[in-house]
Amino acid sequence: MVSTVTTSLADVASSDAALRAFLHGLPGVDRVGADQRAAMLGTRSIKTTAKAQAIDLAISMVDLTTLEGADTAGKVRAMCTKAVRPGGGAPKVAAVCVYPDLVAVAVEALRGAGAGAGVKVASVATAFPSGRSSLDVKVGETAAAVAAGADEIDMVIDRGAFLSGHYMKVFEEIVAVKAACGAAHLKVILETGELATYDNVRRASWLAMLAGADFIKTSTGKVSPAATPPVTLVMLEAVRDFREATGRQVGVKPAGGIRTTKDAIKNLVLVHETAGDDWLTPEWFRLGASSLLNDLLMQRQKLATGRYAGPDYFTLD
């Protein structure tokens, strides 16, 4: 696969036809094999000591998210406090993820938290979650979020264009949004629940990476199915193969429906077994989730003391 890729990468985005030929030339995903491998890896058990480390690692990889129409400045401030000091000596999370109009609130709250340094502010942009807007609007929204202090932008791809085979349109939008990001990192959301096949997930992953994505992300959290293990597996294979072909490492962020410690640990096993341990850091792997942190904290408490503190012990999202 890698040799096929390297011979054609130089001019893969030179035309619509070349891009289409490249993406459709990628090997097909063995659907049954991917489902079985993800299910098999999901049954792996780990020792108690490894579990404690895995929980802390997972906490440090969380993009603590609130993406509701009813979000308020107060809710975002409380989330930022929790992001920096989750409680019980747990590590801080990787980032908070909010709508663009709440970026300034998050930046201010993390600055006020002092130890906030290191917790990034991520913002969805580009007419999240549908992506149905003009490119000018998407670029403007991205630039505004960055100007307000966002460290990371989570954009959605145009699934309508992708599913109609207009790959160059999707490619050019990602390139334009990446340019608007400046120094901010760009996560490209594929919305895999709308892509219909694992072959499309592989194609969209490559398309996003070729266009300059720093991360590829499964889902908005607004469409089901979201971050299923086989989809994450296919995306981890894509970043592994892309690095082998280009030398550039791209991160992965499963998001949507990841709620339990078991889900989080399954994801860590998938990373270890598929892309490898180079990805097992918050720099290269994130878990986008609104309520996962509570379960990680409860399980952490249980491991340390032998009993659950109960959800009331932690602030609820």
Ligand SMILES: O=C[C@H](O)COP(=O)(O)O
């Ligand atoms: O990007 C993260 C998702 O929007 C969160 O989804 P969730 O509420 O299912 O955890």
